[in-house]
Amino acid sequence: MALPRSVIDDLIPGLSSALGSDLPVTSPIDGSQLASLKTDSAEEIDAKIFLSVKAFEAWRDVPGPRRGELVRLFGEKLRAHKEALATLVTLECGKILEEGRGEVQEMIDICDFAVGLSRQLYGLTIQSERPDHVMQENWLPLGPVGIISAFNFPVAVWAWNACLAFVCGDSCLWKPSEKTPLTALACQALFDEVAKDFPDAPEGLSQVIIGAREQGNQMVEDKRVALISATGSTRMGQEVGPKVAARFGRLLLELGGNNAIIVTPSADLSVAIPSILFGSVGTAGQRCTSTRRVIVHRSLFDQVVETLGRAYRQIAGDRIGNPLESSTLVGPLIDEAAYLAMQEAIERVRPLSLAIMGGSKATVQGCDGGFYVEPCLVTLASQPPEIFQETFAPLTYVIPYDTIEEALEIHNGVPQGLSSAIMTTDVREAEFFKRRSDCGIANVNIGTSGAEIGGAFGGEKETGGGRESGSDSWRAYMRRQTSTTYFGKSKPALAQGISFDL
Ligand code: NAD
16 A cells, blocks of 8 residues: 555645755654654744744733634644544554544544633632732733654644643644654644634744754753643653753653553453453554553453453454554554564563563565564563563553452552553442552543543653643643732731731
């Protein structure tokens, strides 16, 4: 199947001005080059930040519901280009087209959510202890928001951040992954088309910075960027976090996970197995919420391993392939480095394992330059520290447990805290799990991946503590101001009854 390269020109009419020799962009489908881009120079980034500040100063005074109208129109634009953008997502990051469509749908959903929010950025009125005083909590636009995103959700994570930031009155600068800059240019072009016919939208409200760590770092270190919202590996968070903290900037970190599903004796396996399968091998195991560990009650251990093994073999048989083909369930890994990291992880755990199934390189006809792998299932007698690190690939560890307390101990025993799930029909176990799971997401009879945009998304511990998308995550993009007004005529009273008389 020939790659549908025409979507690149269709979605990015101004591509020629972005071309250069700095950053070759390849498709993980077959390793072929899609384009080569110029990265932004330090001066260009400085100018973009300057423009972002100017844009913020104009945009913050546009009424919230009017800001929402721009996001509503952007959502309409996305609806009209859903298939093309989804195809580009697949072309550039290699997820199957069905998931590419899901990712663009997530952008549309967050637009709708943000439009509603634009009329609901509520503050409080607070009872004052003093007569003729009124206290309020005001939520005000924050400033330019610097968004750093990862390759595996090349468009949705930007939209989660940007759509909320726009309705909150902020401007945005986006440094996408160096592995997926074309999808970013496509989103920017679609946004520009909407903004050019929207007189209230200032120039530079949304801008893209092309580059890698160095270019992202310039934004991280610049005091003018009020909030850095960074999605990526824990290593990236460890580098970015202290720098933003040192300049007292605002920080939102969405980092790696090491997610687990607990399968209890009362689990309905017709619910559990499909959830484990999608969580482990969906997106070729390249979601931050992918299921890495399955913690199974000893009474079901053999049965679960056997059933999963059958499913993994079936996938390896004929469902690994070109992600543009509708029969494919598992597409390629992003690149050779990801493939090698998976092989290293398998070798690290091999001496500790009871059995290892799959994990070999798969051959996909017509896609010679891509890195395709059979999903790998590793059975272990207990949880070793060797699996504490996130491996961004379809590599699943199955570990037995005896008591629910022990299951939670294994579950919480890793440094990350993003997503978790329990498979149970016992309400007591379900509630115990929700209280004890140390993750930002704790699901019952639903896998670890595939969150809806309505809830706050993010995790604890080395996942970084940030929350974005739904619920009250919008607050991260605004500043809170407490305001007390005195409307009396005589000398105002002091708080705490303090008297200070001349
Ligand atoms: P990565 O950390 O290699 O890169 C992510 C982004 O950070 C890229 O844009 C990169 O250029 C930038 N970056 C890296 N180091 C930087 C630095 N020192 N200063 C400034 N920018 C820097 O991650 P990746 O391989 O693209 O993505 C996979 C990782 O992302 C996994 O760990 C996955 O779990 C995580 N992820 C987390 C979430 C979440 O919401 N928690 C979502 C998606 C992906």
